[in-house]
Amino acid sequence: MSAPAILVEDLHKSYGTTHAVRGIDLAVGPGETFGFLGPNGAGKSTTISMLTTLVRPTAGRIEIAGLDVQKVPTRVRKLLGLVFQESTLDGELTAAENLRFHADLYAVPRAQVKQRITQMLQLVGLLEREHDVAGTFSGGMRRRLEIARGLLHRPRVLFLDEPTVGLDPQTRNGVWEHLRRVRESEGTTLFLTTHYLDEAEQCDRIAIIDDGRIVAQGTPDALKAVIGADLVQLRTGDDGSAVRAVREKFGLDAELAGERRAGLRIRAKDGARLVPRLCAGLDVPVFEVSVTRPSLDDVFMHHTGRRIR
Numbered sequence: 001m002s003a004p005a006i007l008v009e010d011l012h013k014s015y016g017t018t019h020a021v022r023g024i025d026l027a028v029g030p031g032e033t034f035g036f037l038g039p040n041g042a043g044k045s046t047t048i049s050m051l052t053t054l055v056r057p058t059a060g061r062i063e064i065a066g067l068d069v070q071k072v073p074t075r076v077r078k079l080l081g082l083v084f085q086e087s088t089l090d091g092e093l094t095a096a097e098n099l100r101f102h103a104d105l106y107a108v109p110r111a112q113v114k115q116r117i118t119q120m121l122q123l124v125g126l127l128e129r130e131h132d133v134a135g136t137f138s139g140g141m142r143r144r145l146e147i148a149r150g151l152l153h154r155p156r157v158l159f160l161d162e163p164t165v166g167l168d169p170q171t172r173n174g175v176w177e178h179l180r181r182v183r184e185s186e187g188t189t190l191f192l193t194t195h196y197l198d199e200a201e202q203c204d205r206i207a208i209i210d211d212g213r214i215v216a217q218g219t220p221d222a223l224k225a226v227i228g229a230d231l232v233q234l235r236t237g238d239d240g241s242a243v244r245a246v247r248e249k250f251g252l253d254a255e256l257a258g259e260r261r262a263g264l265r266i267r268a269k270d271g272a273r274l275v276p277r278l279c280a281g282l283d284v285p286v287f288e289v290s291v292t293r294p295s296l297d298d299v300f301m302h303h304t305g306r307r308i309r
């Protein structure tokens with residue numbers, strides 16, 4: 001059996017009295033897309049910096065494709081591709097020149113460089129901009145060029161720290177379309193940090209990180225299944241008696257939404273089926289109904305008591 005692409009055991013990092021990472025364990029399989037989801041300051045960047053040999057852990061162990069990051073950092077670095085929050089492209093070089101510079105740094109065999117650059121630019125949809133200066137590229141194009149560059153030397157793992165932060169939703173979708181193609185055609189393991197819920201949804205598995213600890217880990221569906229039920233929200237003519245009726249007639253867990261006249265909330269397995277029965281069975285007028293499936297934000301709330309933002 002091949003070694004996990006990433007193996008982390010009891011990882012810690014302190015900066016003076018700030019305990020940024022407080023004992024993280026995880027294993028990511030080859031070819032998997034793994035997301036690290038958490039709010040600002042949760043410890044995502046610190047973790048990714050340790051995984052990529054840029055920051056020394058205070059304690060713990062990291063292996064990339066079976067190699068110990070602290071014992072053989074130089075060998076590990078060759079197995080990694082990096083896309084960081086801040087662009088590190090040279091704006092005065094063309095797209096192809098940026099990639100060629102990287103190919104030299106990573107000693108990509110000369111005979112392969114030209115073809116590999118063409119392949120990667122094609123993969124991220126930038127082949128026709130090959131000879132344009134990177135400084136003229138939009139934010140989304142720059143990010144795609146960085147992804148191409150990160151993959152050029154065929155890394156085992158491509159690390160992406162907040163790969164679409166600051167991009168508008170449409171551009172973010174575009175970047176993800178290309179990341180999906182990367183998964184399919186290159187089979188690279190992707191490890192990314194994000195505080196966007198929709199981005200986390202794209203991952204095979206995610207770890208939810210808060211205050212330096214992983215509070216939950218699994219596939220997005222499995223994590224949402226822990227919440228177990230849809231949220232049905234109603235606004236009625238008399239929310240108090242509606243809550244009592246839902247409990248007595250339907251045997252369901254209902255509560256007032258908080259403020260006066262803010263409605264009531266019911267957790268139920270199949271919200272859409274419940275709604276017509278509720279409307280028919282309640283003796284008070286129903287003004288508004290909504291059914292929400294559990295989101296990763298609900299999962300975050302469930303484990304931390306807070307919203308991700």
Ligand SMILES: Nc1ncnc2c1ncn2[C@@H]1O[C@H](COP(=O)(O)OP(=O)(O)OP(=O)(O)O)[C@@H](O)[C@H]1O
Nearest residue numbers: 015018019020038039040041042043044045046047
């Ligand atoms: N070089 C450093 N020196 C001191 N404290 C640091 C350093 N880097 C990070 N920290 C602290 O460690 C904690 C975790 O920060 P980190 O940047 O890893 O979080 P994050 O989840 O990546 O958040 P963001 O998305 O805002 O980057 C924070 O309290 C931060 O202030």
